Amino acid sequence: MGNLHCCFQDTDESAWKQQNKELGQNPAYSFADLAKGGRLIEAYDKEGPAKVEExxxxxxxxxFYHENGDKHNISKEEFLQWQWKLTQRIKGLDDTEKLSCEKLMETYEEDYFNKFTPHYACWDLNKRGGVGETPFHLLYLMDSPIHFEVARILLKLYPNLALDVYEGEEYYGxxxxxxxxxxxDMESVQLLVQAGADVNQRATGRFxxxxxxxxxxxxxxxxxxxAYYG
Structure with a gap:
């Protein structure tokens, strides 16, 4: 979650611990998880591509921000509000409270490496995994033929999934x-670029x-x- 450094981020929880902590309760992980499972994988394995599409x-x-997969421009206030909720959740506190823009900005300190700028996304920030990732990211991370096939199906349906980046400090960007x-996987590289993935995107999180x-x-x-991802 290396894009911003502020008081919200003072926590001893590591990124992987947060992901595993949320595996059983975060609905995003029902589609694809860190154990190479999930409903999309099961659907493809048992019933084929049509079930994945369904x-x-x-x-x-x-x-998504828009059910048709249209892109959404994430603002700084929206982003800081999400960070606040994430930190509350990590600490086991109430994550339903919404802070005013003034309060958020009071506690905001820009990180040298990660200067936030509004950016496009498809998957709603508030419906992501424990480190700001999406199941689409996990399909590539799991590195298996069936995961790549499911990812291709999703990309064909919703090309703007290629725009999403990890939003948490550890793997930001x-x-x-x-x-x-x-x-x-050069075939996936080509498909993602054709779908509109930003070839100038830098990964500047702490990792x-x-x-x-x-x-x-x-x-x-x-x-x-x-690790250096350009």
Missing amino acids: IAINEMSSF ESALHIAIVIG FLPEDQKQGYTGTTNYDGY
Whole structure:
């Protein structure tokens, strides 16, 4: 969740712990999860592509900003409100409270690496996984032929899914295109680019930073790190 650093982010919970914590209760994970399962995978395996399309149209589309898959421009206020709710949820506190724009801005401190700008999305921020990801991201992350096939079906129905990025601090900016490139699936890379994925999108979350910058900008760096996604 490396796009912003503010008081909302003071938590000892790691990203993967938050994802696993929400697996059994977050509806987004019912479609595709971190254990290579989910209803979309089961539907494809047992009944084929037509069933995947049925679930996507009749059920999954209600998780989008617009049921037809049109893109939505996420504003700073909307984003900060989501971060607030996420941090409340991580801490086990009431996540239904909505702060005023003034209060949100009072507590906002821009991160050196991640300066928020309004950006487009398809999947509603408030209906995502524990680190701001979507099931579409997980289909590529799980790296299996059946997951790629399901992803292609969804992309054909809703091309704007290619616009979505991880919105949480740890993996902020990571897109399905990044993942497809890393795993070497050039067919998926081509399909995502054709669908409108941003080829200039940078992944600047904490996971992708040099080790000596993970706790904050120091002014200098030796650039040693484990992941760089452009």
